[in-house]
Amino acid sequence: MNCEEATKLLDGYLDGELDPITSQQIEQHLRDCRT
Template sequence: MNCKSVIREISNYLDGELEPSVKQELEQHLEDCDDCKVVVDQVRLTVDVFCDSKPVELPSDIKSRLHEALRRKMKEKGNQA
């Protein structure tokens, strides 16, 4: 599993919808990759905060910050490859 796959699967991962084998791969990657760990933590935090109360849209500033972080990350990794 690489960083792009992790990012692509983040929402499934946090929703608990990943195949056990995929989930294991993802968690293994997180063990070794601080970058992805930060992103997952960030997304999880955002999801927790906003899903506990009610199903609201993410505030646009948070949404854009998150998207920006993900975009930057994709670009970084893409350039490395």
């Protein structure tokens, strides 16, 4: 997942609306992203 994808999905993530796999991908991106 890149920053653009994560940004688009962030509201849904924060609201708990995403499936577990997508949520995990966002969490991994937030941990690993350097920007």
